[in-house]
Amino acid sequence: MAEPILVVDHIVKRFETPEGVLTAVDDVSFTVAPGEFVAVIGPSGCGKSTLFNVIGGLLDGYEGRVSVSGETISGPHAAVGMIFQEESTFPWRNVIDNVAFPLEIAGMAKAERIEKARHFVDLVGLNGFERSYPSELSGGMRQRVSMARTLASEPKILLMDEPFAALDEQTRLLLGDKVLQIQQDLKQTTLLITHNLTEAVQLSDRILVMTYRPGRMKRMVDIKLPRPRSSEIVGSDAFGHYVAQIWNDLREEATKGLKDDESRRARTSRA
Amino acid sequence: MAQAGHLTQSRAAAPLVSAVTWLRIGIIAAALLTWQAAALWGASLSKINPALSTLLSKVTPSLLVVAESLAEVLFHPDLKWPIDLGIGSWRFTQELWIPSFYWHLYVTAAEVVVATIIGGLAGIAVGIALGAKPFLSRAFERYFYYLGPTPKVVFFPILILWFGVGPESKIAMGTLSCFFPIVLSVAAGMRQIDGVLIRVGRSFRLNSWQMVTKIYLPAMRQPILNGVRLGMGVALIGTLLAETRLSNKGIGFMVTDAYNTFDMPRMYAVLVVLFAVAIGANALVARVSRR
Numbered sequence: 398m399a400e401p402i403l404v405v406d407h408i409v410k411r412f413e414t415p416e417g418v419l420t421a422v423d424d425v426s427f428t429v430a431p432g433e434f435v436a437v438i439g440p441s442g443c444g445k446s447t448l449f450n451v452i453g454g455l456l457d458g459y460e461g462r463v464s465v466s467g468e469t470i471s472g473p474h475a476a477v478g479m480i481f482q483e484e485s486t487f488p489w490r491n492v493i494d495n496v497a498f499p500l501e502i503a504g505m506a507k508a509e510r511i512e513k514a515r516h517f518v519d520l521v522g523l524n525g526f527e528r529s530y531p532s533e534l535s536g537g538m539r540q541r542v543s544m545a546r547t548l549a550s551e552p553k554i555l556l557m558d559e560p561f562a563a564l565d566e567q568t569r570l571l572l573g574d575k576v577l578q579i580q581q582d583l584k585q586t587t588l589l590i591t592h593n594l595t596e597a598v599q600l601s602d603r604i605l606v607m608t609y610r611p612g613r614m615k616r617m618v619d620i621k622l623p624r625p626r627s628s629e630i631v632g633s634d635a636f637g638h639y640v641a642q643i644w645n646d647l648r649e650e651a652t653k654g655l656k657d658d659e660s661r662r663a664r665t666s667r668a
Numbered sequence: 669m670a671q672a673g674h675l676t677q678s679r680a681a682a683p684l685v686s687a688v689t690w691l692r693i694g695i696i697a698a699a700l701l702t703w704q705a706a707a708l709w710g711a712s713l714s715k716i717n718p719a720l721s722t723l724l725s726k727v728t729p730s731l732l733v734v735a736e737s738l739a740e741v742l743f744h745p746d747l748k749w750p751i752d753l754g755i756g757s758w759r760f761t762q763e764l765w766i767p768s769f770y771w772h773l774y775v776t777a778a779e780v781v782v783a784t785i786i787g788g789l790a791g792i793a794v795g796i797a798l799g800a801k802p803f804l805s806r807a808f809e810r811y812f813y814y815l816g817p818t819p820k821v822v823f824f825p826i827l828i829l830w831f832g833v834g835p836e837s838k839i840a841m842g843t844l845s846c847f848f849p850i851v852l853s854v855a856a857g858m859r860q861i862d863g864v865l866i867r868v869g870r871s872f873r874l875n876s877w878q879m880v881t882k883i884y885l886p887a888m889r890q891p892i893l894n895g896v897r898l899g900m901g902v903a904l905i906g907t908l909l910a911e912t913r914l915s916n917k918g919i920g921f922m923v924t925d926a927y928n929t930f931d932m933p934r935m936y937a938v939l940v941v942l943f944a945v946a947i948g949a950n951a952l953v954a955r956v957s958r959r
Contacts, residue, residue, distance in 0.1 A: 455867055472873075479871040483864040489886040499872050502882070550872065 401428035402586055403452070403554050408461035410447050421447040422459070423611035429554070429588055434580055436589045436597040437605045438643065440651040442658075444612025445590045446482075449558040452588065453479045465554060478552025482559040486531040486542045492518060493527040495542050499550035517545040520579060537568040541575070548579070555587040561596065570628045573599050581625050594647065598622075598639045599631060606643060609650040610657065616646055703728050729933045737933035738940060741769045769922065769938070773945065776907060776918040779835050783842025783903045788896050790843075791850030795895075796884055798851065799858020809855065816848040821909050828914060838910045838918065845906030846899030853898065857891025858884065893957035900953060904946065 410422040421444035429435050439445050450456040452463050454473035465474045473479075486495050493514050494501075500510035518527055521541040531539050540560055547555065561569040573596055580587055580600075591597050597604050598620060606615045620639055622630055630636050710724025745765035753760040798805040798812075824841060831837040861884065869883045885892070911920020919942055926935035 453871060455870055473871050475873060477871075479868075481864050481867065483862075485864045485868050487865065487868075487883075487886070489889065498882075502872055502874060502878060 400430075402431045402466055403429040403588065404462075404464045405448075405452060406462040406464070408448065408451055408459055408463065410444070410451055410456065410459040420611035422451070423613045424461075425607075425612065425614055426461075427605055427614070427617065429586060431553075431586050432584045433603070434587045434589070434601050435603045435605065436591055436601040437607060438591055438594065438597045438647065439607030439612060439615075440609050440647065440654040441592060442654050443607040443609050443650065445592070445607065446558055448612070449479075449556060449590045453477060453556055455479075476553035478547040478550050478555050480540075480544055480547050480555070480557040480560045482562050484531075484536075484539060484563070486539050486546070488531050491528050491530050492523060492534075492542055495531070496545045496549050498546055503550075514545075514549055517549045520548065520582070521545045521575060537564050537572060540564065540572065544576075544579075548583070548585075553586060555585050556590075557587065558590045559592065560589075561593070562591075569593070569596065570599075570631065574628050576600060577626055594640050594643055595631060598636060598643070599626065599628065604643060606646045607650070609654040615650065618643055700731060704731050707731070726930065726932045729936070733933045734936045734940075737931075737937040741767065741934065741937045741941060743767060747771055769941070772917055772919050772922050773941075775835060776838075776911065776920065779838045779907045779918065780842055780900065780904050783839045783907060784846055784896065784900045786839070787843040787846035787903060788850055788899060791847045791895065791899065792854050792892060794847075795851045795854025796858060796880060798855040800884075805855060812848055812851050812855075816852060820844045820906055821913070824910055824913055827910075833914055833916070835917070838907045838915065841910035842903035842907040846903035849902060850895040850899040853891055853895030854888065857888040857895070860891070861887045890957075897950075897953050897957055901950070904949075908942075 405425060405427050408422055408425045409420070412419045412421055423444075425448060427435070437445055437448060447456065451459050452470075454463075454470050454477070457471075463470050465476050468474070470477075487498065490498070493511060496517050497510040497514035500513060505513070515524075515527065518524060521544055523538060523541055523545065526534065526538065531542065534542070540563075544560065561572055564572065576587075577600060579585060587600075589597070589600060601620050604618045604620060606618065607613065608615045618639070622633075622635055622639070706724060706728040707730040710721050710728065711730070713721040713724070744767055747766055747768035749764040749766045749771070751760065751762045751764055798809055820841060823844060824837070827837045827840045827844075831840050865883055865887055866879075869879050874882060907918070908920040908923075911918040912924045913920075915921045919938065922938050923935055923942075926932070926938060
């Protein structure tokens with residue numbers, strides 16, 4: 398196996414809350430090799446997003462170490478591109494200017510960056526919408542704009558936090574195809590944070606299953622489905638086998654999460 | 669079917685001038701009529717009660733006299749405006765007579781614009797600092813809430829000591845007046861920026877200056893425009909107030925000057941033009957900020 402490009406080494410992150418110290422992420426370690434697609438899956442409240450923010454350099458005050466290409470990070474790293482769960486396009490910029498944003502920040506000349514941005518707009522299949530504003534696009538299209546914007550910065554590692562969470566299932570599957578295709582075209586190293594099993598199995602080489610609070614590593618599953626893939630594999634036996642296997646692990650954690658949530662609600666409603 | 673017919677009918681019956689417009693016109697007309705009645709009554713009292721008659725002729729001069737003063741203010745050239753242009757060896761010199769009102773209007777407008785620019789830039793900068801740093805906002809923001817509604821005219825004597833009796837002290841008053849509402853509006857606008865946009869900026873490793881110019885300012889376009897619009901209004905109030913206190917030019921000076929010489933029709937005429945200018949300026953700013 399090649400030298401890992403991303404090393405996550407014994408990460409522990411605690412938050413002070415009014416009810417005491419909450420350990421969101423507890424001793425998580427894994428590595429990602431160049432070109433690899435790894436998904437982190439777990440129920441809501443397992444600290445997935447915390448992990449995303451730590452690796453992206455947006456959170457500090459954690460124990461452990463994250464290194465990218467052998468460099469320990471302190472703050473957002475140039476080689477890491479982030480795609481957020483929420484709507485994150487700039488509403489005051491049209492599609493092409495949104496996508497050209499990181500190039501503009503890098504100081505690239507206008508003609509050159511528009512040219513380059515056009516390539517990434519094509520890549521996510523939005524050609525013809527270059528001059529449209531986000532308010533004129535659908536949710537799925539806007540998420541593709543964010544994706545193109547992050548890809549335009551040519552990150553060595555693409556970090557995605559439930560990028561399709563706000564979309565309907567069909568759009569999600571089709572966008573998954575897009576991601577697969579892009580990943581195959583660009584040999585893009587990707588770390589995907591998700592709670593969606595189908596999505597994780599459809600896209601990943603390996604899946605890290607996390608436990609419910611505190612977020613620990615439960616299991617790392619290798620997905621040995623052939624590549625190139627498309628959303629059609631969702632119907633295959635092997636796919637179903639992986640989904641069932643991971644759901645087995647996940648169900649236990651999701652149940653814990655649900656119980657915890659219910660008892661908390663019961664407490665607050667009594668109070 | 670009957671319903672559809674009813675709908676068409678009600679649309680056809682929609683009046684050319686709405687009830688609200690009629691009411692507005694009616695109220696203005698009633699006010700003017702009452703005014704004119706008071707003026708006529710005052711004139712008819714000249715033999716019976718000369719004191720009351722004189723008072724009324726000052727408080728409510730006949731609308732015809734006010735209209736005459738209005739025409740004089742707007743059209744009577746009483747100020748020499750020397751024009752001296754030169755390009756190379758070519759020279760153009762001309763003495764132009766204009767109504768002094770336009771000169772005073774120009775002075776006040778320039779004072780307000782300069783005040784809004786200075787106060788606006790300072791207000792936006794301080795507002796961004798307060799909005800971006802919770803520590804600063806916790807420490808200082810309440811002072812802005814306290815000072816905001818304080819009538820800034822209490823500082824006018826100090827401003828005169830610092831900046832003199834000329835336009836500089838008026839600009840200082842206008843600046844001081846518009847600074848506070850703009851700071852509060854921008855600080856509130858900062859807090860309304862979607863957090864994910866700031867995280868996007870951080871993930872692309874923007875420096876502080878890029879954060880301000882590429883994310884904060886475009887994301888706050890509307891609150892900033894609202895703040896500046898509000899600020900320009902209070903800058904106008906502050907400037908005019910300062911001009912009425914101590915000055916030798918500007919619209920505020922014209923009003924006090926007319927009052928001091930007891931030329932009430934002229935004072936009313938200037939006020940009427942001032943209202944018209946204020947309404948026009950507000951409509952203009954509203955139009956710009958809507959785009």
